Amino acid sequence: MEKKFLEDNLSITVREWMYYHQKNIHFNQKYRGLNMIKNPFDLIVYEEMLWELKPTVIIEIGNAFGGFSLWLYDRMKLIGIDGKFITIDLASSADISLSRFKSDRFISIVGDCNNPMTVDIVKSYIGQGDTVLIIEDSAHTFDNTFKALENYKDIVTVGSYFIIEDGICDLLDLGIKPGPMSAVERWISGNPNYKIDRDRERYIITYNPKGYLKRIK
Ligand SMILES: C[S@@+](CC[C@H](N)C(=O)[O-])C[C@H]1O[C@@H](n2cnc3c(N)ncnc32)[C@H](O)[C@@H]1O
Numbered sequence: 001m002e003k004k005f006l007e008d009n010l011s012i013t014v015r016e017w018m019y020y021h022q023k024n025i026h027f028n029q030k031y032r033g034l035n036m037i038k039n040p041f042d043l044i045v046y047e048e049m050l051w052e053l054k055p056t057v058i059i060e061i062g063n064a065f066g067g068f069s070l071w072l073y074d075r076m077k078l079i080g081i082d083g084k085f086i087t088i089d090l091a092s093s094a095d096i097s098l099s100r101f102k103s104d105r106f107i108s109i110v111g112d113c114n115n116p117m118t119v120d121i122v123k124s125y126i127g128q129g130d131t132v133l134i135i136e137d138s139a140h141t142f143d144n145t146f147k148a149l150e151n152y153k154d155i156v157t158v159g160s161y162f163i164i165e166d167g168i169c170d171l172l173d174l175g176i177k178p179g180p181m182s183a184v185e186r187w188i189s190g191n192p193n194y195k196i197d198r199d200r201e202r203y204i205i206t207y208n209p210k211g212y213l214k215r216i217k
Pocket residue numbers: 035036037038060061062063064065066067068069088089090091111112113114137138139144
């Protein structure tokens with residue numbers, strides 16, 4: 001891997017840093033031995049949000065290798081949240097590597113997030129008084145993102161968030177187009193119960209531009 005040092009790279013642009021990170025770091029980062037595909041600036045935003053919101057149900061849509069699933073579940077325990085972590089993926093690979101953590105508080109569902117059966121299973125875990133946070137990080141196509149927003153929008157609690165990851169696909173030369181940011185821009189115009197909270201992008205560098213959606217009513 002090409003090494004980068006601050007003194008040699010103070011003049012690179014944010015765009016150049018994003019491509020550097022995507023190429024060298026993004027798929028090469030681990031948490032407790034499992035790959036976690038997460039930009040470190042977004043990770044600190046998540047940390048801040050979890051402490052602030054203390055969600056009793058976290059739903060991760062798309063887990064890939066399970067590193068971020070475990071990170072989220074560990075944060076719930078560290079913060080002292082008495083709740084459930086639910087993760088969904090089409091593939092069973094993370095389900096297998098996470099099997100030793102599975103319990104009635106760590107639920108792994110193998111299936112299509114937009115299959116009505118999957119949606120019903122997820123909903124069956126949510127009780128009165130829960131604070132629900134959703135992180136959508138699956139196919140990143142316009143259609144899949146739009147459908148997930150429609151299928152799960154009612155279970156996010158007021159004051160909490162529906163986070164749509166990887167809107168950078170629409171801004172940079174990578175990933176699928178039209179992607180998650182385009183889906184959000186179209187969806188939000190018909191959903192006044194939500195607003196895009198751009199304060200969550202205060203570190204400027206994020207993989208989730210326009211992706212921190214706050215339920216306001
Ligand atoms: C970007 S990766 C998830 C990364 C993970 N959240 C992380 O932070 O490390 C996307 C995952 O979404 C899954 N996926 C794609 N389409 C899906 C769908 N319709 N329903 C459920 N999972 C899906 C893929 O199998 C893949 O493992």
